[in-house]
Amino acid sequence: MARIGVLIETNENSVKPANFGVLTAARGAGNEICAFVLEGDATAFQDDLKTYGVSKVIAVGSNDGDFSKKPDLQAASLVAAMKNFEITALLALSSSRGKDLLARMAAATNSGLGLDCIGVDLEAGTCVKTYFAGKTEATLKLSGDLFLCAIRPNAIEETEAPCDIAAEAFTADAADDGKLVIKEVKTSDSGKVDLSEANVIVTGGRPIGSKDNFSILEECANAMGGAVGASRVAVDSGFASHAMQVGQTGKIVSPKLYIGCGLSGSVQHFAGMKTSKVIVAINNDKDAPIFTKCDYGIVGDLFEVVPALTAALKK
Amino acid sequence: MRVYVCVKHVPDTAANIKVVGGSGFDESVKFIVNPYDEYAIGEASQLVKKEGGEVVIVTLGKASAMTTVRAALAIGGDRGILIKTDKQFVESDETALILKKAIEDDGGADMIFAGKQAADSEGMQTCYRLAANLGMPVATEVVGFSYAGGKVVVEREIGGGEREVIEMTAPCVVGATKGLNEVRYPKLPDIMKAKKKPVNEIDAGSLKVDAAGLVELVALEQVPERSNAKMLEGSVTEAVDTLVKLLRDEAKVLE
Structure with a gap:
């Protein structure tokens, strides 16, 4: 049994269903799950998350102000949160945002990272992903400060495991260098399923x-x-x-x-x-x-x- | 400005890959410029055409990767650097340290482009690690790029039809993907000219980087193709009715 972190991708006040497979992977044979959200109030996501075995949901913020347009500050704040909650393994959804944040965290720390994974073994510290575009599968052993792994959407079938949940907020002591900012998000085909x-x-x-x-x-x-x-x-x-x-x-x-x-x-x-x-x-x-x-x-x-x-x- | 493009020598995406020895593969297949890197070369060339300067192709690979350096120079680029190693899979942490050292030794970058991922190992993280090593901002999956007055604006597709517009200070690292530009296929004169462009060959070992070894390839396994498809016969109506029934009752993927 270990304490595993999961970065949850939210859509306003709801949890994207694609996260549930990631939570199932993180739970493994009964790990304690801490979920991290980067927007909104942690309590808003409690009901969705407790069904999948999350015992604590933490809304992460930073003392350098709103980080919604600053991915580097989000990554630095998550790194601080991992330290605060004594988490050494973080899983996420391998979406554009999930991959980007985990890669920023891996680069900012000294951490092994697997993106677009189709399997993970938290005890062995390995993940499985495709090499050569699905012609082969590679098993990678990750080491370093954090074990970071993003799971391909739908790759792992979700199973429910209801439990009690607590919610809290965490403000990270992290600063942004101001070198990168998201100016806007353009929507070309609104309402379409990703x-x-x-x-x-x-x-x-x-x-x-x-x-x-x-x-x-x-x-x-x-x-x-x-x-x-x-x-x-x-x-x-x-x-x-x-x-x-x-x-x-x-x-x-x-x-x-x-x-x-x-x-x-x-x-x-x-x-x-x-x-x-x-x-x-x-x-x-x-x-x-x-x-x-x-x-x-x-x-x-x-x-x-x-x-x-x-x-x-x-x- | 001096613009570097990191290019990888990878097996042709149409090639059959045969796993050999548990974590390697039969390398007697055709190798090409990593497809995503072609967009990076195109964008770097356009930038230098506008702003002046030079495009330098940097490749970490086996000695045979010289063909890819030449192919990249035929698409665009003024000169090349081939950093020689004896491995096809160099983990991203080490790759990023080697690229940083080679770029700095060569004079340092005003901009760096690369493909968003290698088509063989699909690590998707070298851009991030290289940027962090150099203290530069980074964005990948980039489908739009502009540069003006020391600022870079990129667009990245984030799924669901949405695009993020990101502003970065230059120098920065841009991970290119399809949609950034139209790939320009080199013509014979470009290929001839590329043969004469200078390429500096160095040994990766001489750069003396000290990588932590964060990712170890433990095993590589062949993925079998599906076989024995059920072909649904009869009239169109019969075939689709059978399909819907099978998807509901046998495969259980529809409700």
Whole structure:
């Protein structure tokens, strides 16, 4: 039994559901969990967190003022919090923000760091992540001041473990050097599910043919509460934005269900979605390589199959 | 200004990787410029075109990585530094110390670019460690860059269609990703010219860095592909009905 820290990603006053798998990983065989939040009041998150075995939630702030626009100050404050609460291992969600903060903490201290991990063994001090874009898996042993590990969203199945929870605030003695500040956050596609945290993803490849045709994928994804992705070719052809790209040079995703429509199944695309729980392929070419590495396949024209699937889901 | 671009020599992303000896791989595959580093080279070249100065490609790798230094110089860059080691996987802590020493010995940076991650070991942290070693600010996953009057403004994608706009003081470290610019594929004259550009070769050992060894690769294992897909036959309606039933009852991924 050890005391493990988990950095929680919040969305206003709620805990993003993608954190629950990270909490499950941190709990292991019964570790004591301290959750850290960087915005809002700790009590606001108590109910969400106690269901997953968090015994203490700590709202971290700094005595150098508001740090919401200063990631280096957030990282320094978290380092101070680790020391204060005697925590030597911190897990986080491997989102853009989670990866960024853990990397800043690792660089500022002398700590081993694993990002985008698909497994962790806190007793052994190891984590597992992909090398070569999912073609291989590497086990890394981390050492140094802190054990820092960010877990790929959906990589670890969440299980509940209700317990009692306490909330408190911690003000870190940390200062910012003023060299980096977030000026604004631009929203281009408001309200869309973050691809890497979606449970279901429906992706379109080159045969989708145009930006407008993506609407049939959106309708299908909406029927399952999912998000829409795109292949590299679809993005490079201007059918979709880069934020929607799944694959080696796009997003790495690990949903419960991945439906590839008109995808050939390139190595680089699989690099981005190989750890999905279930992969479905829809393609009119029966010889497409994707059919040799999926779970369920339908040979057919995506413009017929996808709307039929949407209709079947709504039945 | 003197702009450094850190470039890694990595196996082609389309190559089959065969694990050898528990923590290594068969290196007789084609190697390329790390894909994310291409965006870094492009942005550094544009910056120097505007502000004047030189672009220096810095690579830590085996002697064979010279092909990648030349390929990088063909995309953009005035000269190169190849820091030779005998390992493909040098952990990020050591890499960042070696890069810092090599850059400082060469005269010091006004700006540093790199890819946001290496396509082989996917560590995603060398930019951060290098920046911390040099006392510079850092931002990665950068898809937009501008420089004016000693200030750098970058945009980074943070998921859900959102982008952070970040202002940093220069010099700083920028970790590039796709979307930052269009990769310019070198033409034959660029490749010929790159062969004549000066490349300084040094041994990593001669830099005498003292790394703590924070990350140790214990094991590397092959991930098997899925096989035996269930192909759903019949009319379109029959096939999708079967699929929905299987996703609900067999795979249990739908409610």
